[in-house]
Amino acid sequence: MIEHLPALMIAVPLFGAFVSPLFKKKQNIVAIWAILITAVTVGLSLLLMYQVRLNGVIVYVFGADKPTLVLPSGYKVPIRIMFEIDGIGAFMAISATLMSFVGALYSYSHVEGESGLEKYYALLLLLEVGILGMVLTGDLFNLFVFLEIAGIAGSALVGFRNYRGEASEAGIKYLIVSSVASLMVLFAVGILYGEYGNLNLAYISRQVSFNTLDMIAFGLLFASFAMKCGAVPMHYWVPDAYTEVPAGINPALLVSTYASLYALFRVSFTLFANISISLARVGWIMSVLGVLTMFIGVTMALVQKDVKRLMSYHAISQTGYMLLGVGVGLTVLHDPKALAEFGRTAMAGGIFHIINHIIYKSLLLMTAGALFYVTGTRNLNEMGGLARKMPITTLCFIVGAAAISGLPPFNGFASKFLIYESSYRLNPLLAVFAMVTSILTLASFVKVFASAFLGPPLEKFENVREVPKPMIVAMVILALLCILFGLFPDVVLDKLVYPAVDALINVAQYQSWGGLA
Amino acid sequence: MTTTIIKTTTKILTPLILVFGSYIILHGHLTPGGGFQGGAVFASGLALLIVANKYETVKSLFEKAPLSVLESIGAVGFLGMACLGFAGYTFFKNVIANSGFLLFGGKTPSGINPGYLNTGGTLPYMNIFVGMKVLAGLTSIILVFFLIMRRERDEW
Amino acid sequence: MNGNIWVNFPFIVVALLLALGFYTIGFKRNLIKVVIGIEILEGAVNLFLVALGYVRGGYAPIYTLAPSEAANPQNMVLPTPQALTLTSIVIGVAVSALMLAFAVNIYKHYGTLDVTKIRRLRG
Numbered sequence: 106m107i108e109h110l111p112a113l114m115i116a117v118p119l120f121g122a123f124v125s126p127l128f129k130k131k132q133n134i135v136a137i138w139a140i141l142i143t144a145v146t147v148g149l150s151l152l153l154m155y156q157v158r159l160n161g162v163i164v165y166v167f168g169a170d171k172p173t174l175v176l177p178s179g180y181k182v183p184i185r186i187m188f189e190i191d192g193i194g195a196f197m198a199i200s201a202t203l204m205s206f207v208g209a210l211y212s213y214s215h216v217e218g219e220s221g222l223e224k225y226y227a228l229l230l231l232l233e234v235g236i237l238g239m240v241l242t243g244d245l246f247n248l249f250v251f252l253e254i255a256g257i258a259g260s261a262l263v264g265f266r267n268y269r270g271e272a273s274e275a276g277i278k279y280l281i282v283s284s285v286a287s288l289m290v291l292f293a294v295g296i297l298y299g300e301y302g303n304l305n306l307a308y309i310s311r312q313v314s315f316n317t318l319d320m321i322a323f324g325l326l327f328a329s330f331a332m333k334c335g336a337v338p339m340h341y342w343v344p345d346a347y348t349e350v351p352a353g354i355n356p357a358l359l360v361s362t363y364a365s366l367y368a369l370f371r372v373s374f375t376l377f378a379n380i381s382i383s384l385a386r387v388g389w390i391m392s393v394l395g396v397l398t399m400f401i402g403v404t405m406a407l408v409q410k411d412v413k414r415l416m417s418y419h420a421i422s423q424t425g426y427m428l429l430g431v432g433v434g435l436t437v438l439h440d441p442k443a444l445a446e447f448g449r450t451a452m453a454g455g456i457f458h459i460i461n462h463i464i465y466k467s468l469l470l471m472t473a474g475a476l477f478y479v480t481g482t483r484n485l486n487e488m489g490g491l492a493r494k495m496p497i498t499t500l501c502f503i504v505g506a507a508a509i510s511g512l513p514p515f516n517g518f519a520s521k522f523l524i525y526e527s528s529y530r531l532n533p534l535l536a537v538f539a540m541v542t543s544i545l546t547l548a549s550f551v552k553v554f555a556s557a558f559l560g561p562p563l564e565k566f567e568n569v570r571e572v573p574k575p576m577i578v579a580m581v582i583l584a585l586l587c588i589l590f591g592l593f594p595d596v597v598l599d600k601l602v603y604p605a606v607d608a609l610i611n612v613a614q615y616q617s618w619g620g621l622a
Numbered sequence: 623m624t625t626t627i628i629k630t631t632t633k634i635l636t637p638l639i640l641v642f643g644s645y646i647i648l649h650g651h652l653t654p655g656g657g658f659q660g661g662a663v664f665a666s667g668l669a670l671l672i673v674a675n676k677y678e679t680v681k682s683l684f685e686k687a688p689l690s691v692l693e694s695i696g697a698v699g700f701l702g703m704a705c706l707g708f709a710g711y712t713f714f715k716n717v718i719a720n721s722g723f724l725l726f727g728g729k730t731p732s733g734i735n736p737g738y739l740n741t742g743g744t745l746p747y748m749n750i751f752v753g754m755k756v757l758a759g760l761t762s763i764i765l766v767f768f769l770i771m772r773r774e775r776d777e778w
Numbered sequence: 779m780n781g782n783i784w785v786n787f788p789f790i791v792v793a794l795l796l797a798l799g800f801y802t803i804g805f806k807r808n809l810i811k812v813v814i815g816i817e818i819l820e821g822a823v824n825l826f827l828v829a830l831g832y833v834r835g836g837y838a839p840i841y842t843l844a845p846s847e848a849a850n851p852q853n854m855v856l857p858t859p860q861a862l863t864l865t866s867i868v869i870g871v872a873v874s875a876l877m878l879a880f881a882v883n884i885y886k887h888y889g890t891l892d893v894t895k896i897r898r899l900r901g
Contacts, residue, residue, distance in 0.1 A: 112713035116705060123697035127692050168707075168714045246862055253869045257876060264880055270887025271898050277809075277880040284816055285803070286871050288823050291866060295823070298859070299830040345899045652842045655784050658868055734849055737842035770882065 110156065111165040111188040114149050114237055116207075118142055122230035125223050134220045136213045137224040143206040143233070154195040158604060162619030163190045164243070172387040173622045174409045184470055189243030191615055192604035193456070195223040197240040197360075197367050199601070200460050204356035204467060205233040209581035211471055212353030214572075215478060225265060225351075232258040232357050239364045245294045245304045248368060249287065252333075256283035261359070263350045275345035282342045286329040293325040307616050310376050319377075326372045327387070333365035334375060336428060337398040340421050345600075347417035348483075352474025356467035359420065363459055366424070370609060371430060374438075378457045388436030392528075395428030396535055399542045401510045407549050411483050413473045415553065416466070419509065423462045429539065430455025430524045433531050438610070447527040449606060454523030457602045459511065461516040461590060465508040468583040472502045475572045475580070478558060485553065490562035501560050501580045506554060508587045510547035516590035624674050627735025632674040639667035647753035651742035659750040668761045672768055684765055689758045696755030703744050703751065719743025780890040788829035795822035806878045809891045813877045831856035845868065 106113070121142030128135040157163055165172045165188045175183050189197075209229060216225060235255030260283060264276025298304055300319070301312050313319055330338040343362075350358055373387060378478055402422025409415040434452030437443040475498050476491070477483055492499045508515035511522075519545065529536035571577070591599055608615070647660030672680055707715035718727050719742065726747065728740040800823055802815030832855060837848040839857040848854060881891065888896055 106708075108711065109708055112708075116701065116713065120701055123694055123701060127694050129690065165712070166718065167712060169712055170715070172712050213849060246865075250865060250869070253873075257869075257872055261876060264883070267883050270884065273880045273883040274896055274899060277884065279814065280873065280877055280880065281803070281812065285819065288816075288819050291823050292826065295827050295830060295859075295862075298862075348899070384783065401683070654838075654840065658864070734841055734846065735842045763879075766783075767882070777810075 107156070107295075109154075109165075110149065110153055111163065111190060111241060112167070114146065114153065114241065115234060117149065118146055118230045118234045118237070122227045122234065125227035125230065126279040128223045129500075133225050135223045136209070139209045139230060140213065141207070143202065143209045144232060146233070146237075148204045149204050150198045153190065154199055154418060154601070155339070157190055157192060157195045158600070160619075161191075162608075162614055164621055165190075166189070173621055175618050179304050182303050182305075183308055183618075186242075186244045186247055187305070188241045189307065189615065189618065192606075192608035193367065193370070194240050194522070194608075196456070196601055196605045197364060198237055200463055201236045201240065201357075201360045201364070202234060204360050205229065205464060205465065207582060208353045208356040208578050210582075211474075211576050213413070213575040215353050215474060215576060216351055218602070219266070221265075223390070225262070228258045228262050228265075229354060232262065232361060233353075236357070236361050236364045240367055241305050244305060245297065245309070248292050249294055252290065252365070253284075253287050255364065255551050256287060259283070259354075259358055259361050261344075262354045263346050265351060265354075266349070270347070270585050272349045275342075275349040279342045279346040282339070283333065286332045288332070289325050289329040291609040293329070296322045296325075306371075306376060307618055310378055310612070311616055313377055313379055315380050319380075323372070323377055326376075327369065330365050331370065331394065334362050334369065335398075335424055336394050337401055337421075337425075340398070340402070344414050344417040347420060347470070348411065348413045352371070352413075352471055355470040355474070356463065359463050359466060362424075363427075363463065366427060366459070366607075373435060374609045375612055375615055378616075384438055385436050388432050388434075388438070390433030391435055392429050392531075392535060393432075395425040395432055396538045397432075398422065398428060399425030400538060401551070403542050403545045407545065407552075410463050410485050412476065412485055412553060412557065413470065413483055415485075415549065416469050416473060417452040419546060419549070420462075420466055423509070423544070424465070425542075426521065426524055426539065427455045427462070429528055429535060430458060433528050433535075436531065443530075444610075447530040449529075449610070450523055451527035451582070452606045452609065453598060453602050454520050454527060456605050457594075457598060458524065458602070459509070460597075461520050461587075464583055464586050464590070465505045465515075465517060468501060468580060468587065469505040469509065469586050471580050471583070472498055472505065475576055478572055478576070479569050480566060485556040488557045489566075490558075490560045491566065491569065492558040493562060494566065495571050497571060497577055498580070501584045502554065502558065504584045504587050506547075506550040508591070510550060511543045512547075514588070514591050516587050516594070519591060519594035525621070628674045632670055636667055636670055636710070639670065640664060643667060643753075647749055648746065649737075650749040651745045652737040653740070657752025658756050660749070660759060661753040664753070664757045665760035665764070668757070669764045670762060672761075673732075680765075681769065689762050689765075690767070693755050693758035693762075695757065696751045696753075699751035700748055700755070703747050706744065716743040716745070718747075719745075788825060788832075792822050792826045792829070793817075795825065807893050809881050809893055810897070813874065813881065814895065816877070817870070817874060820866070820873075824863045824870075825865055827859045827866065831859035 121138065125135055125138065128138065164175060166174055167186045169177065169185055175187070207225070216222065232255055235251050235258055238251030239248060239255060242251065260276050262282040263279050264272045266272045275385055282475065294304070296318055301309055303309065335343040345582070347358065348356060399422045402418050402425060404419035406415050406422065409418065430451050434448045434455065437448040473483070475495070479495065481487055482488065504515065510515040510519045525536050525539055528539065643660050643664030646655035646663055647657060650656030704714045706717050707713055711717060720729050721727050726740060726742050728738060730741045731738070751778065795818060799815050799819030802818060803812055806812060815893065836853055836855040837844065839854040884896060885891055890896070
């Protein structure tokens with residue numbers, strides 16, 4: 106069964122998603138079914154990472170006689186859909202499955218009283234299938250199909266609470282942006298298919314050249330994937346969508362946004378790898394976009410009153426850190442001395458920041474969900490003095506706020522330090538912006554802490570108690586991961602992040618299907 | 623809302639539409655068509671039935687029809703057909719084609735031929751399961767819209 | 779150029795439909811018209827995909843009861859873009875159904891379908 110592992114990673118959650126609507130009458134069993142399926146998928150993804158570190162690039166061809174039969178006899182080009190998994194694909198798969206498991210555990214008690222729960226868990230598992238398919242595939246059209254699956258499932262979950270009008274408004278905004286971006290991706294895929302006659306990522310990356318049509322396709326792909334991950338000119342859907350979604354889905358929706366970021370990196374580093382002249386300019390565009398995103402995100406976050414909306418603006422600004430780190434790496438990709446000095450560290454910082462950000466942002470949004478569960482409101486002006494009644498939630502919030510501001514023993518510090526020191530070598534102004542953003546982030550989280558948790562307790566929150574156990578367990582798991590990744594960053598960098606960075610830089614291994622053809 | 627013209631036309635046309643939809647699903651490996659197209663035609667036949675009858679009749683009839691069970695059967699069946707390839711080959715491999723199995727397992731002639739129904743392997747099975755899922759899904763969508771935006775009385 | 783100018787006619791139509799789709803999404807005030815704009819955009823991309831596979835003087839890529847000149851596979855139109863277009867049409871159906879469901883719910887809660895007035899989430 107080990108050789109069928111890539112196919113099992115799609116088949117198991119898909120089976121879980123298809124069986125879920127059958128539990129219409131017994132709605133307390135479907136949550137346990139979802140937790141079981143996501144736990145099995147976490148185990149499978151850890152096994153997949155182990156296989157990738159052992160064997161290099163893994164290739165799985167669908168519908169062939171053997172899983173590694175890339176070129177059947179008599180054919181010179183690959184004709185079947187295949188999954189091609191390297192270091193960064195396995196890294197994103199681990200974060201996707203872990204966050205779906207934590208989200209399902211949290212949702213066991215967060216959405217307990219609502220109706221239509223079997224559809225909720227079916228959509229959560231479909232969202233997980235969409236993300237996993239996007240990060241594991243090696244075929245362009247397959248990327249489009251899984252991108253659409255994740256977009257539709259995500260927007261249906263944003264509008265889940267249909268007794269509120271704002272949820273449907275946020276849902277239709279997210280769906281319009283998502284479908285326009287996906288249609289432009291399909292248009293670019295059509296251009297590339299019409300030119301080269303094949304849809305395989307590794308095959309096209311060998312043939313791509315510097316003519317007008319390819320530049321148009323690259324521009325469309327870059328702009329569409331930047332639109333789907335919330336970079337600055339097109340960030341308007343992010344606060345609405347992250348505010349209205351139920352808090353158990355927030356981890357999975359975050360990973361879906363960063364899967365589009367992964368697709369952006371895949372297109373820039375692997376698909377258009379042969380064009381060395383203009384990649385430096387694209388790297389500068391990515392870094393400047395990152396700095397703009399950081400700054401606009403944090404300045405708009407300072408004036409918010411709704412606690413989840415404030416955290417979503419911070420999510421936008423932290424995406425800027427990742428774009429900055431990898432953009433610096435892309436700028437110096439074809440300069441071997443600078444690459445060895447600071448390019449590789451910058452990319453490691455950017456990619457490490459992806460998993461760090463997913464962990465602490467999910468933790469913060471889940472504490473905001475706990476506040477909503479307990480008080481019934483999200484407005485900061487109406488809350489106060491909850492620290493004595495909800496001690497564990499307060500502790501998790503402190504861990505999350507310290508991590509996002511980059512204070513030392515937590516994981517935010519490790520990745521932000523890597524980004525600061527390497528972007529300073531490229532241009533000092535970029536590092537200055539990054540540090541100012543960090544200080545403003547700390548300021549806004551001090552404000553949230555003071556309003557929601559400190560102060561004298563109000564009368565209307567007199568008989569408020571701590572939130573139920575599954576929510577506590579989910580939050581404590583993430584807080585422990587924050588502390589562990591902060592205390593031992595070397596272990597994580599060595600085992601998870603540097604294989605991903607090397608997989609993006611060394612294109613030859615990907616282009617030859619891991620040495621198979 | 624119904625009129626006399628719609629009621630009379632429905633009595634004649636609906637069986638024809640349903641049979642035509644099933645024909646498109648079943649012959650998907652020989653002529654243009656397949657799972658989604660046949661399922662969509664079948665669902666439009668059922669939509670004609672929904673539009674042409676009174677609100678109470680439609681509600682009482684479709685409360686008993688197991689539409690979401692049909693949808694799940696179609697989906698799990700499709701996945702099961704794909705998982706048949708795990709024993710020895712890869713996921714989604716066509717293991718029944720040209721193998722002499724009783725249903726849809728005959729040998730495929732090459733070149734121009736008049737089209738034999740007994741060939742195709744896992745393709746007709748997948749077409750049938752996808753057709754079941756699509757007809758259940760599209761009919762549920764139309765049913766939900768009809769039940770939300772109902773008319774209080776039949777006009778005319 | 780090689781040949782006549784009418785070979786490029788489908789692609790000119792694709793460009794016109796793209797412009798029309800983007801205009802409708804950006805500048806119309808009714809929510810249903812925005813949804814129709816997305817459908818126009820999807821139709822344009824599907825037309826682009828199908829028009830890529832054309833072979834001049836080709837037959838449909840089916841072997842059942844085909845005319846005898848179609849025995850040579852060089853005379854058949856490419857079948858892969860047709861499969862891609864079919865997948866895209868199915869995805870378009872799902873997206874339209876979901877958008878219309880959201881529009882019905884918005885009308886129930888806000889009482890209007892004017893895009894400039896559906897702005898409770900602001901800031």
